[in-house]
Amino acid sequence: MEYEDKAGRPSRPPSPKQNVRKNLDFEPLSTTALILEDRPANLPAKPAEEAQKHRQQYEEMVVQAKKRELKEAQRRKKQLEERCKVEESIGNAVLTWNNEILPNWETMWCSKKVRDLWWQGIPPSVRGKVWSLAIGNELNITHELFDICLARAKERWRSLSTGGSEVENEDAGFSAADREASLELIKLDISRTFPNLCIFQQGGPYHDMLHSILGAYTCYRPDVGYVQGMSFIAAVLILNLDTADAFIAFSNLLNKPCQMAFFRVDHGLMLTYFAAFEVFFEENLPKLFAHFKKNNLTADIYLIDWIFTLYSKSLPLDLACRIWDVFCRDGEEFLFRTALGILKLFEDILTRMDFIHSAQFLTRLPEDLPADDVFAAISTVQMQSRNKKWAQVLSALQKDSREMEKGSPSLRH
Numbered sequence: 306m307e308y309e310d311k312a313g314r315p316s317r318p319p320s321p322k323q324n325v326r327k328n329l330d331f332e333p334l335s336t337t338a339l340i341l342e343d344r345p346a347n348l349p350a351k352p353a354e355e356a357q358k359h360r361q362q363y364e365e366m367v368v369q370a371k372k373r374e375l376k377e378a379q380r381r382k383k384q385l386e387e388r389c390k391v392e393e394s395i396g397n398a399v400l401t402w403n404n405e406i407l408p409n410w411e412t413m414w415c416s417k418k419v420r421d422l423w424w425q426g427i428p429p430s431v432r433g434k435v436w437s438l439a440i441g442n443e444l445n446i447t448h449e450l451f452d453i454c455l456a457r458a459k460e461r462w463r464s465l466s467t468g469g470s471e472v473e474n475e476d477a478g479f480s481a482a483d484r485e486a487s488l489e490l491i492k493l494d495i496s497r498t499f500p501n502l503c504i505f506q507q508g509g510p511y512h513d514m515l516h517s518i519l520g521a522y523t524c525y526r527p528d529v530g531y532v533q534g535m536s537f538i539a540a541v542l543i544l545n546l547d548t549a550d551a552f553i554a555f556s557n558l559l560n561k562p563c564q565m566a567f568f569r570v571d572h573g574l575m576l577t578y579f580a581a582f583e584v585f586f587e588e589n590l591p592k593l594f595a596h597f598k599k600n601n602l603t604a605d606i607y608l609i610d611w612i613f614t615l616y617s618k619s620l621p622l623d624l625a626c627r628i629w630d631v632f633c634r635d636g637e638e639f640l641f642r643t644a645l646g647i648l649k650l651f652e653d654i655l656t657r658m659d660f661i662h663s664a665q666f667l668t669r670l671p672e673d674l675p676a677d678d679v680f681a682a683i684s685t686v687q688m689q690s691r692n693k694k695w696a697q698v699l700s701a702l703q704k705d706s707r708e709m710e711k712g713s714p715s716l717r718h
Contacts, residue, residue, distance in 0.1 A: 395428050402431045410438055423634050424680070426627045433545035439633035440554050448549040451521060458520035462488065487531045491519045494536040499622070505540055514543050518552045525556060532568045534613030535559070541617045541629065563637035567612055577706050578612075579604045581699040582641045588690045589645050593652050600660040607667035612640055619668075624676045638688055638695040646683030 351359070401422065406413050413419050427435050465488060495515055498505045505511050518539045523531050538558065542551040559568060566574040582604050587594040597603075610619060615632065617625045632639045647670070648655065655663050688695050 398422060398425070399428045399430055402428065402435070407431065407434060407438075414438070420634070423630060426676075427630045429545070429626075432626065432630070433542075433550070436542075436545060436629065436633050437550055437554055440557050442553055442557055444553075444557055444560060446525075446553045446556055448553075450525075451549045451552045454521035454524040454552075455517050457524040458517070461524070462520065487523055488520075490533065491516065491523075491531050491536070494531075494533060495519070498536045498540050502622075505536075511540070511543055514548050514551075515540055517548060518543065518555055521552055522556060522559075526559075529559070529565075529568055532570075532613075534610075534618070535568070537614040537617040541615070541622075541626065545626075561637065563612070563640065567609070573706060573710075574703075575605075577699065577702045578641075579608065580702050581695065582608065582644065584690050584698050584702075585641065585645060585686075585688060585695070586648070589686050590648055590652060593648060593656055596656050597663070600663065602660050602663050606664050608644060610668060611644055615640065616643065619670055620679075621672060621674060621676075624674055624679060627676055627680070641695070642686050642688055643679075643683055645686045646679060649685065650679060650682040 406419055406422075495512065496506050498515065500506065503509055505515050515536065519531055519536060522529075522535070522539075539551065539555050542554050542558075545551075546554060558564060563578065565571075566578065583594070586604070615625070616628045619625075620628065628639075628643055632643075635642075647667075651666070655666065658666065690698060693701070
Protein backbone atom coordinates (compact mmCIF):
# COMPACT_ATOMS: atom_id res chain seq x y z
CA MET A 306 0.00 0.00 0.00
CA GLU A 307 2.84 2.35 0.88
CA TYR A 308 4.49 1.59 -2.46
CA GLU A 309 1.25 2.25 -4.32
CA ASP A 310 0.77 5.57 -2.52
CA LYS A 311 4.29 6.64 -3.49
CA ALA A 312 3.69 5.57 -7.09
CA GLY A 313 0.53 7.67 -7.26
CA ARG A 314 -1.85 4.76 -7.70
CA PRO A 315 -4.83 4.25 -5.40
CA SER A 316 -4.58 1.30 -3.03
CA ARG A 317 -7.32 -1.33 -3.14
CA PRO A 318 -9.27 -2.21 -0.01
CA PRO A 319 -8.98 -5.86 1.04
CA SER A 320 -11.71 -8.09 -0.37
CA PRO A 321 -14.21 -9.80 1.95
CA LYS A 322 -12.68 -13.15 0.97
CA GLN A 323 -9.27 -11.99 2.25
CA ASN A 324 -10.82 -10.99 5.56
CA VAL A 325 -12.46 -14.41 5.84
CA ARG A 326 -9.16 -16.21 5.17
CA LYS A 327 -7.36 -14.24 7.88
CA ASN A 328 -9.77 -15.66 10.44
CA LEU A 329 -9.16 -19.27 9.43
CA ASP A 330 -7.02 -21.51 11.63
CA PHE A 331 -5.67 -23.24 8.53
CA GLU A 332 -4.92 -21.40 5.31
CA PRO A 333 -6.52 -23.35 2.40
CA LEU A 334 -4.25 -23.95 -0.57
CA SER A 335 -5.02 -24.97 -4.15
CA THR A 336 -7.68 -27.71 -4.18
CA THR A 337 -8.48 -27.08 -0.51
CA ALA A 338 -9.70 -23.61 -1.43
CA LEU A 339 -12.00 -25.02 -4.10
CA ILE A 340 -13.59 -27.34 -1.54
CA LEU A 341 -14.06 -24.63 1.07
CA GLU A 342 -15.14 -21.57 -0.90
CA ASP A 343 -18.46 -20.80 -2.58
CA ARG A 344 -18.85 -21.10 -6.31
CA PRO A 345 -18.56 -18.01 -8.56
CA ALA A 346 -21.74 -15.90 -8.97
CA ASN A 347 -22.30 -17.07 -12.57
CA LEU A 348 -22.62 -20.73 -11.42
CA PRO A 349 -25.41 -22.36 -9.40
CA ALA A 350 -24.79 -22.28 -5.64
CA LYS A 351 -23.70 -25.47 -3.83
CA PRO A 352 -26.52 -27.53 -2.35
CA ALA A 353 -26.48 -27.48 1.48
CA GLU A 354 -25.64 -31.20 1.55
CA GLU A 355 -22.65 -30.77 -0.78
CA ALA A 356 -21.44 -27.73 1.16
CA GLN A 357 -21.60 -29.72 4.40
CA LYS A 358 -19.73 -32.61 2.78
CA HIS A 359 -17.02 -30.25 1.57
CA ARG A 360 -16.76 -28.70 5.00
CA GLN A 361 -16.20 -32.17 6.53
CA GLN A 362 -13.60 -33.01 3.88
CA TYR A 363 -11.83 -29.77 4.60
CA GLU A 364 -11.83 -30.41 8.35
CA GLU A 365 -10.41 -33.92 7.76
CA MET A 366 -7.65 -32.42 5.62
CA VAL A 367 -6.84 -29.94 8.39
CA VAL A 368 -6.63 -32.79 10.93
CA GLN A 369 -4.34 -34.83 8.65
CA ALA A 370 -2.15 -31.79 7.97
CA LYS A 371 -1.81 -31.11 11.70
CA LYS A 372 -0.89 -34.77 12.29
CA ARG A 373 1.79 -34.54 9.62
CA GLU A 374 3.12 -31.31 11.14
CA LEU A 375 3.23 -32.91 14.59
CA LYS A 376 5.00 -36.00 13.25
CA GLU A 377 7.54 -33.86 11.41
CA ALA A 378 8.12 -31.74 14.52
CA GLN A 379 8.70 -34.90 16.57
CA ARG A 380 11.13 -36.20 13.95
CA ARG A 381 13.07 -32.92 13.97
CA LYS A 382 13.14 -32.92 17.76
CA LYS A 383 14.47 -36.49 17.81
CA GLN A 384 17.15 -35.62 15.24
CA LEU A 385 18.20 -32.60 17.29
CA GLU A 386 18.39 -34.69 20.47
CA GLU A 387 20.48 -37.34 18.71
CA ARG A 388 22.79 -34.69 17.23
CA CYS A 389 23.25 -33.09 20.65
CA LYS A 390 23.97 -36.50 22.14
CA VAL A 391 26.59 -37.24 19.47
CA GLU A 392 28.21 -33.82 19.88
CA GLU A 393 28.33 -34.26 23.65
CA SER A 394 29.88 -37.71 23.20
CA ILE A 395 32.50 -36.32 20.79
CA GLY A 396 33.25 -33.46 23.18
CA ASN A 397 33.81 -35.87 26.06
CA ALA A 398 35.97 -38.11 23.86
CA VAL A 399 38.12 -35.13 22.81
CA LEU A 400 38.75 -34.27 26.48
CA THR A 401 39.67 -37.90 27.22
CA TRP A 402 42.09 -38.12 24.29
CA ASN A 403 43.72 -34.74 25.00
CA ASN A 404 43.90 -34.92 28.78
CA GLU A 405 44.39 -38.62 29.50
CA ILE A 406 45.50 -40.64 26.49
CA LEU A 407 47.84 -38.49 24.36
CA PRO A 408 49.98 -37.26 27.30
CA ASN A 409 50.42 -40.92 28.37
CA TRP A 410 50.45 -42.53 24.95
CA GLU A 411 53.09 -45.21 25.53
CA THR A 412 51.33 -46.66 28.56
CA MET A 413 47.69 -46.14 27.56
CA TRP A 414 47.35 -46.74 23.81
CA CYS A 415 46.90 -50.52 24.15
CA SER A 416 44.56 -50.46 27.18
CA LYS A 417 41.01 -51.77 26.84
CA LYS A 418 39.51 -48.35 27.54
CA VAL A 419 41.48 -46.75 24.71
CA ARG A 420 40.79 -49.63 22.31
CA ASP A 421 37.06 -49.25 22.96
CA LEU A 422 37.24 -45.50 22.33
CA TRP A 423 39.25 -46.20 19.18
CA TRP A 424 36.55 -48.52 17.82
CA GLN A 425 33.88 -45.83 18.28
CA GLY A 426 35.86 -43.48 16.05
CA ILE A 427 38.57 -40.95 16.85
CA PRO A 428 37.28 -37.34 17.09
CA PRO A 429 38.36 -35.36 13.99
CA SER A 430 40.19 -32.74 16.08
CA VAL A 431 42.68 -35.33 17.44
CA ARG A 432 42.58 -37.85 14.59
CA GLY A 433 45.75 -36.63 12.87
CA LYS A 434 47.79 -36.74 16.07
CA VAL A 435 46.57 -40.25 16.91
CA TRP A 436 47.24 -41.51 13.37
CA SER A 437 50.78 -40.11 13.45
CA LEU A 438 51.53 -41.81 16.76
CA ALA A 439 49.93 -45.12 15.71
CA ILE A 440 51.64 -45.26 12.28
CA GLY A 441 54.95 -44.25 13.83
CA ASN A 442 58.10 -43.05 12.09
CA GLU A 443 60.35 -46.08 11.74
CA LEU A 444 61.95 -44.43 8.71
CA ASN A 445 63.06 -41.48 10.89
CA ILE A 446 61.92 -38.94 8.31
CA THR A 447 62.31 -35.32 9.42
CA HIS A 448 60.71 -32.11 8.21
CA GLU A 449 64.10 -31.16 6.77
CA LEU A 450 64.21 -34.36 4.70
CA PHE A 451 60.75 -33.57 3.35
CA ASP A 452 61.96 -30.08 2.34
CA ILE A 453 64.95 -31.62 0.55
CA CYS A 454 62.79 -34.14 -1.33
CA LEU A 455 60.30 -31.45 -2.26
CA ALA A 456 63.06 -29.15 -3.54
CA ARG A 457 64.40 -32.01 -5.69
CA ALA A 458 60.91 -32.72 -7.01
CA LYS A 459 60.40 -29.06 -7.96
CA GLU A 460 63.78 -28.99 -9.69
CA ARG A 461 62.84 -32.12 -11.61
CA TRP A 462 59.50 -30.59 -12.64
CA ARG A 463 61.29 -27.49 -13.91
CA SER A 464 63.82 -29.64 -15.77
CA LEU A 465 61.11 -31.72 -17.42
CA SER A 466 59.02 -28.67 -18.31
CA THR A 467 62.02 -27.04 -20.02
CA GLY A 468 63.10 -30.24 -21.75
CA GLY A 469 66.24 -30.69 -19.62
CA SER A 470 67.94 -34.06 -19.38
CA GLU A 471 69.77 -33.75 -16.07
CA VAL A 472 69.74 -36.98 -14.12
CA GLU A 473 70.49 -36.96 -10.41
CA ASN A 474 72.67 -39.66 -8.93
CA GLU A 475 69.86 -41.31 -7.03
CA ASP A 476 67.83 -41.53 -10.24
CA ALA A 477 70.38 -43.67 -12.02
CA GLY A 478 68.54 -46.48 -13.78
CA PHE A 479 65.31 -44.50 -14.07
CA SER A 480 64.89 -42.94 -17.50
CA ALA A 481 63.62 -39.41 -18.12
CA ALA A 482 60.62 -40.99 -19.85
CA ASP A 483 59.78 -42.93 -16.67
CA ARG A 484 60.05 -39.82 -14.51
CA GLU A 485 57.95 -37.78 -16.93
CA ALA A 486 55.29 -40.51 -17.10
CA SER A 487 55.18 -40.56 -13.29
CA LEU A 488 54.78 -36.77 -13.21
CA GLU A 489 51.97 -36.85 -15.77
CA LEU A 490 50.21 -39.63 -13.85
CA ILE A 491 50.35 -37.56 -10.65
CA LYS A 492 48.76 -34.58 -12.43
CA LEU A 493 46.03 -36.78 -13.88
CA ASP A 494 45.28 -38.56 -10.60
CA ILE A 495 45.13 -35.37 -8.53
CA SER A 496 42.27 -34.14 -10.70
CA ARG A 497 40.41 -37.42 -10.01
CA THR A 498 40.96 -37.39 -6.23
CA PHE A 499 37.70 -36.74 -4.33
CA PRO A 500 36.29 -34.68 -7.23
CA ASN A 501 33.07 -33.98 -5.31
CA LEU A 502 35.01 -32.06 -2.65
CA CYS A 503 36.59 -29.76 -5.27
CA ILE A 504 39.56 -29.03 -2.96
CA PHE A 505 42.31 -31.12 -4.56
CA GLN A 506 41.71 -30.12 -8.17
CA GLN A 507 43.59 -27.32 -9.96
CA GLY A 508 42.86 -24.06 -8.15
CA GLY A 509 41.62 -25.84 -5.03
CA PRO A 510 43.12 -25.08 -1.58
CA TYR A 511 44.80 -28.49 -1.20
CA HIS A 512 45.97 -29.05 -4.78
CA ASP A 513 49.55 -27.87 -4.23
CA MET A 514 49.87 -29.78 -0.93
CA LEU A 515 48.82 -33.03 -2.57
CA HIS A 516 51.09 -32.40 -5.54
CA SER A 517 54.02 -31.65 -3.19
CA ILE A 518 53.62 -34.83 -1.13
CA LEU A 519 53.32 -37.12 -4.15
CA GLY A 520 56.22 -35.42 -5.94
CA ALA A 521 58.44 -35.53 -2.85
CA TYR A 522 57.68 -39.23 -2.40
CA THR A 523 58.80 -40.07 -5.95
CA CYS A 524 62.14 -38.47 -5.03
CA TYR A 525 62.29 -40.20 -1.66
CA ARG A 526 61.45 -43.63 -3.13
CA PRO A 527 62.34 -43.57 -6.85
CA ASP A 528 62.35 -47.38 -6.76
CA VAL A 529 58.60 -47.25 -6.02
CA GLY A 530 57.70 -44.02 -7.81
CA TYR A 531 54.09 -43.00 -8.13
CA VAL A 532 51.37 -45.65 -8.37
CA GLN A 533 47.67 -45.03 -8.93
CA GLY A 534 45.80 -45.03 -5.63
CA MET A 535 48.50 -43.17 -3.72
CA SER A 536 46.76 -39.83 -4.28
CA PHE A 537 43.73 -40.93 -2.23
CA ILE A 538 45.90 -42.03 0.70
CA ALA A 539 47.88 -38.76 0.65
CA ALA A 540 44.65 -36.74 0.37
CA VAL A 541 43.11 -38.33 3.47
CA LEU A 542 46.29 -37.60 5.43
CA ILE A 543 46.32 -33.98 4.21
CA LEU A 544 42.78 -33.52 5.55
CA ASN A 545 44.02 -34.47 9.01
CA LEU A 546 47.68 -33.33 9.16
CA ASP A 547 49.87 -30.50 7.97
CA THR A 548 51.97 -31.10 4.85
CA ALA A 549 55.25 -32.27 6.37
CA ASP A 550 53.59 -34.54 8.95
CA ALA A 551 51.29 -35.92 6.25
CA PHE A 552 54.39 -36.79 4.18
CA ILE A 553 56.01 -38.55 7.14
CA ALA A 554 52.85 -40.58 7.84
CA PHE A 555 52.40 -41.29 4.11
CA SER A 556 55.95 -42.61 3.63
CA ASN A 557 55.80 -44.79 6.74
CA LEU A 558 52.34 -46.09 5.87
CA LEU A 559 53.43 -47.13 2.38
CA ASN A 560 56.47 -48.84 3.89
CA LYS A 561 54.27 -51.38 5.72
CA PRO A 562 54.58 -54.92 4.28
CA CYS A 563 51.08 -55.10 2.79
CA GLN A 564 51.19 -51.66 1.16
CA MET A 565 54.72 -52.22 -0.16
CA ALA A 566 53.66 -55.56 -1.67
CA PHE A 567 50.78 -53.92 -3.53
CA PHE A 568 52.47 -50.68 -4.58
CA ARG A 569 55.57 -52.49 -5.80
CA VAL A 570 53.24 -54.97 -7.54
CA ASP A 571 54.87 -58.03 -5.97
CA HIS A 572 52.56 -60.56 -7.63
CA GLY A 573 53.67 -63.52 -5.53
CA LEU A 574 53.12 -61.70 -2.23
CA MET A 575 49.82 -60.20 -3.43
CA LEU A 576 48.57 -63.71 -4.27
CA THR A 577 49.59 -64.82 -0.76
CA TYR A 578 47.53 -62.03 0.77
CA PHE A 579 44.54 -63.03 -1.40
CA ALA A 580 44.96 -66.66 -0.37
CA ALA A 581 45.06 -65.70 3.33
CA PHE A 582 41.93 -63.59 2.83
CA GLU A 583 40.10 -66.53 1.26
CA VAL A 584 40.93 -68.75 4.25
CA PHE A 585 39.00 -66.37 6.52
CA PHE A 586 36.38 -65.74 3.84
CA GLU A 587 35.47 -69.44 3.75
CA GLU A 588 35.57 -69.60 7.56
CA ASN A 589 33.19 -66.66 8.09
CA LEU A 590 30.93 -66.79 5.02
CA PRO A 591 30.95 -70.34 3.62
CA LYS A 592 27.74 -69.91 1.60
CA LEU A 593 28.91 -66.72 -0.14
CA PHE A 594 32.40 -68.15 -0.57
CA ALA A 595 30.96 -71.19 -2.41
CA HIS A 596 28.77 -68.89 -4.54
CA PHE A 597 31.78 -66.76 -5.56
CA LYS A 598 33.79 -69.90 -6.24
CA LYS A 599 31.03 -71.25 -8.48
CA ASN A 600 30.91 -67.97 -10.40
CA ASN A 601 34.71 -67.63 -10.60
CA LEU A 602 34.63 -64.31 -8.75
CA THR A 603 38.15 -64.09 -7.32
CA ALA A 604 39.21 -61.78 -4.47
CA ASP A 605 41.56 -59.67 -6.61
CA ILE A 606 38.60 -58.30 -8.61
CA TYR A 607 37.32 -56.23 -5.70
CA LEU A 608 40.14 -56.33 -3.12
CA ILE A 609 42.83 -54.59 -5.16
CA ASP A 610 41.02 -51.24 -5.30
CA TRP A 611 40.03 -51.45 -1.62
CA ILE A 612 43.58 -52.18 -0.48
CA PHE A 613 45.33 -49.75 -2.84
CA THR A 614 43.32 -46.77 -1.56
CA LEU A 615 42.66 -48.08 1.98
CA TYR A 616 38.90 -47.81 1.22
CA SER A 617 39.11 -44.03 0.80
CA LYS A 618 37.91 -44.25 -2.81
CA SER A 619 35.34 -47.00 -2.28
CA LEU A 620 33.54 -45.79 0.87
CA PRO A 621 32.09 -42.45 2.05
CA LEU A 622 34.92 -40.31 3.42
CA ASP A 623 33.66 -40.21 7.03
CA LEU A 624 33.31 -44.02 7.04
CA ALA A 625 36.72 -44.46 5.40
CA CYS A 626 38.29 -42.34 8.17
CA ARG A 627 36.73 -44.61 10.80
CA ILE A 628 38.17 -47.61 8.94
CA TRP A 629 41.55 -45.86 9.01
CA ASP A 630 41.19 -45.28 12.76
CA VAL A 631 41.11 -49.00 13.50
CA PHE A 632 43.54 -49.85 10.70
CA CYS A 633 46.12 -47.61 12.40
CA ARG A 634 45.44 -49.56 15.59
CA ASP A 635 45.28 -53.15 14.26
CA GLY A 636 47.37 -52.99 11.09
CA GLU A 637 46.84 -54.79 7.77
CA GLU A 638 44.62 -57.47 9.33
CA PHE A 639 41.84 -54.91 9.73
CA LEU A 640 41.84 -54.12 6.01
CA PHE A 641 40.88 -57.71 5.25
CA ARG A 642 38.50 -57.91 8.21
CA THR A 643 36.74 -54.83 6.81
CA ALA A 644 36.44 -56.54 3.42
CA LEU A 645 34.76 -59.53 5.09
CA GLY A 646 32.46 -57.15 7.01
CA ILE A 647 31.33 -55.53 3.76
CA LEU A 648 30.73 -58.94 2.18
CA LYS A 649 28.75 -60.03 5.25
CA LEU A 650 26.64 -56.86 5.18
CA PHE A 651 25.58 -57.59 1.60
CA GLU A 652 25.69 -61.39 1.72
CA ASP A 653 21.98 -61.86 0.94
CA ILE A 654 22.17 -59.55 -2.08
CA LEU A 655 25.43 -60.98 -3.42
CA THR A 656 24.29 -64.62 -3.23
CA ARG A 657 21.51 -63.75 -5.70
CA MET A 658 23.86 -62.05 -8.20
CA ASP A 659 25.85 -63.51 -11.06
CA PHE A 660 29.53 -62.76 -11.77
CA ILE A 661 28.96 -59.51 -13.67
CA HIS A 662 26.51 -57.96 -11.21
CA SER A 663 28.54 -59.02 -8.16
CA ALA A 664 31.71 -57.53 -9.62
CA GLN A 665 29.91 -54.29 -10.53
CA PHE A 666 28.35 -54.03 -7.08
CA LEU A 667 31.60 -54.61 -5.19
CA THR A 668 33.60 -52.20 -7.31
CA ARG A 669 30.94 -49.51 -6.89
CA LEU A 670 29.52 -49.80 -3.37
CA PRO A 671 26.44 -47.79 -2.31
CA GLU A 672 27.31 -44.16 -1.51
CA ASP A 673 25.09 -43.96 1.58
CA LEU A 674 26.56 -46.79 3.65
CA PRO A 675 25.80 -46.16 7.37
CA ALA A 676 29.00 -46.44 9.42
CA ASP A 677 27.23 -48.16 12.31
CA ASP A 678 25.91 -50.93 10.02
CA VAL A 679 29.35 -51.53 8.50
CA PHE A 680 31.07 -51.67 11.90
CA ALA A 681 28.35 -53.93 13.28
CA ALA A 682 29.06 -56.36 10.42
CA ILE A 683 32.83 -56.08 10.91
CA SER A 684 32.47 -56.82 14.64
CA THR A 685 30.95 -60.24 13.84
CA VAL A 686 33.92 -61.29 11.68
CA GLN A 687 36.26 -63.76 13.38
CA MET A 688 39.89 -63.49 12.30
CA GLN A 689 40.85 -66.95 13.48
CA SER A 690 40.95 -70.16 11.47
CA ARG A 691 41.71 -73.52 13.09
CA ASN A 692 43.19 -71.71 16.08
CA LYS A 693 45.47 -69.68 13.81
CA LYS A 694 45.31 -65.90 13.65
CA TRP A 695 45.79 -63.74 10.55
CA ALA A 696 49.56 -63.31 10.96
CA GLN A 697 50.06 -67.06 11.47
CA VAL A 698 47.99 -68.01 8.41
CA LEU A 699 49.78 -65.42 6.26
CA SER A 700 53.19 -66.57 7.49
CA ALA A 701 52.38 -70.23 6.77
CA LEU A 702 51.20 -69.37 3.25
CA GLN A 703 54.33 -67.32 2.61
CA LYS A 704 56.46 -70.26 3.73
CA ASP A 705 54.53 -72.62 1.45
CA SER A 706 54.96 -70.20 -1.43
CA ARG A 707 58.71 -70.01 -0.92
CA GLU A 708 58.96 -73.81 -0.80
CA MET A 709 56.90 -74.09 -3.96
CA GLU A 710 59.31 -71.71 -5.69
CA LYS A 711 62.18 -73.94 -4.60
CA GLY A 712 60.37 -76.88 -6.16
CA SER A 713 59.54 -78.86 -3.03
CA PRO A 714 57.89 -82.07 -4.36
CA SER A 715 55.77 -82.46 -1.21
CA LEU A 716 53.89 -79.25 -2.02
CA ARG A 717 53.33 -79.69 -5.72
CA HIS A 718 49.91 -81.28 -5.19
